[in-house]
Ligand SMILES: Nc1ncnc2c1ncn2[C@@H]1O[C@H](COP(=O)(O)OP(=O)(O)OP(=O)(O)O)[C@@H](O)[C@H]1O
Ligand code: SF4
């Protein structure tokens with residue numbers, strides 16, 4: 001899992017660029033795990049850091065060195081590449097929730113789609129229970145029944161001309177040998193598992209006759225029908241009414257322990273990630289910039305981008321929504337900035353940040369951060385502050401936040 005170095009004495013923060021006073025950010029403290037000059041020459045070295053919660057044994061699902069570059073046509077006969085996911089390794093152990101957070105376009109859904117096998121990676125591999133996923137029909141069938149994707153919009157994931165009964169019975173027919181009576185019993189159990197009770201009230205309903213939260217519960221029940229090992233939930237509550245989000249998040253929480261599921265929860269909303277997840281993985285422009293235990297990431301973020309995300313999370317105690325400190329918008333992934341992709345927006349950017357990609361470095365227990373602020377041994381020249389180049393454009397953030405959630409477990 002994460003490679004760690006012996007902790008060394010913390011070093012004084014140096015090299016902040018610009019005046020951080022013009023943002024909500026304060027310079028992250030240098031970590032005790034700073035590494036020395038030997039690493040500084042490496043530019044975008046493939047990293048062997050595996051993100052995700054640390055648990056003994058083989059993770060249910062693991063991705064190694066995933067890369068996805070989408071080819072697109074420029075209109076003048078040239079093919080350009082969208083660098084959507086760059087060299088990400090992530091492990092999802094059974095009985096854990098890993099949240100993947102980041103702004104729009106950071107590559108969260110692409111990562112989830114790569115893990116489902118819906119799209120092929122440009123490079124890298126996916127392992128189920130430690131075994132590389134095969135390409136044959138049998139291997140694919142086993143994989144599809146083990147890894148289930150829950151989508152943002154439960155309306156689009158259910159067929160409006162079919163009843164709940166149809167949606168639940170179909171996977172049971174395809175993936176189990178249950179007889180008719182056993183299937184009927186199993187459908188009742190599935191609806192009860194997602195708190196749609198009494199089950200008889202729901203079986204013959206059509207999607208449009210259900211609320212958003214109930215539809216999402218049916219979509220989850222349908223996934224559970226094939227007894228998956230892994231649940232990939234891509235913004236599963238962002239289209240639901242604020243009042244029913246907590247109920248669905250609590251259901252995911254319950255499935256982690258009850259069904260021992262390995263869950264990846266994709267969200268814009270770092271506050272709900274803290275509520276639900278064991279581990280938070282922060283993505284920026286196709287790369288992981290920080291990962292670690294959820295409470296550490298939210299209480300002591302070490303990467304300036306994580307700080308920015310947290311400063312923008314709606315806070316009931318704050319009268320106005322901040323505009324990410326006026327720190328610009330995410331970059332184009334067709335021609336991403338060299339060095340640290342965050343450097344045009346970073347209030348602490350140094351000369352080295354514009355030229356050399358920082359590798360993830362240990363900054364605490366099971367906590368890594370890809371930022372030059374956590375490297376020791378930079379020269380004066382490398383630490384030279386950069387003038388910020390980002391336009392002061394507000395960046396949209398999700399309205400969803402723990403502060404928006406009711407504190408009861410209300411369901412739709
Ligand atoms: N099929 C595709 N062809 C070309 N580019 C794509 C394709 N799918 C995604 N992208 C691009 O890849 C990048 C990452 O997209 P992705 O949907 O993974 O982001 P995201 O973090 O899920 O964003 P959001 O929060 O808005 O859902 C974006 O620049 C997007 O335009
Ligand atoms: S490495 Fe990136 S995030 Fe860290 S100080 Fe440099 S620009 Fe900022």
Ligand SMILES: [Mg+2]
Pocket residue numbers: 108109110234
């Ligand atoms: Mg997405």
